[in-house]
Amino acid sequence: MQEGWCEDYVQATYRRWFVDGLEAGSEPNLSQSLAEVGQDTARVVERADDLDIEAAYVEQTDRAQRAGIFGSPSFIVDGEVFWGDDRLEDAITWAKNPD
Numbered sequence: 724m725q726e727g728w729c730e731d732y733v734q735a736t737y738r739r740w741f742v743d744g745l746e747a748g749s750e751p752n753l754s755q756s757l758a759e760v761g762q763d764t765a766r767v768v769e770r771a772d773d774l775d776i777e778a779a780y781v782e783q784t785d786r787a788q789r790a791g792i793f794g795s796p797s798f799i800v801d802g803e804v805f806w807g808d809d810r811l812e813d814a815i816t817w818a819k820n821p822d
Contacts, residue, residue, distance in 0.1 A: 724779075731760040737796065741808050747795075 735756040739745040745752035754764040770776060787797070791804045798805040798814040805814040 728760045728762060732756055732762070735759045737808075 736747045736752055739752045739756060740747045743752075745755075747753075757764045757767055790799055792799070792806075794806050796806075796808055796811070798811065800814050800818045803814075803817055805811070805817070
C-alpha cells in the first residue's frame with residue numbers, strides 16, 4: 724500500500740487464485756503476481772519482514788476484525804460484509820443497486 728502497487732497486486736494474485744487455483748501468498752502465485760506488477764520478490768519479502776510493515780499489518784487486521792471480516796476474501800460494500808469468492812457477484816450487485 725505504501726508504495727502504490729498493492730491494488731494491482733491484489734487483482735493479479737486473486738485472479739491467479741480464483742482462475743488458476745494458485746493460493747494467494749504461496750508460490751508460484753506470489754512471485755508471478757509480483758513480477759506482473761513490476762516488483763522484485765526478494766525485495767518485497769525482505770520489506771514485509773520490517774517491523775513497520777508488521778505493525779501496519781496488525782493494525783489493518785484489527786480494523787478488519789472490528790468491521791466483521793473473518794476470512795478471505797471478504798468485501799465490504801456500504802457496511803455490508805460479503806465473505807468468499809462465491810459472494811463477489813453479490814457484492815457487485817449490492818454496490819450497483821443501493822437501497
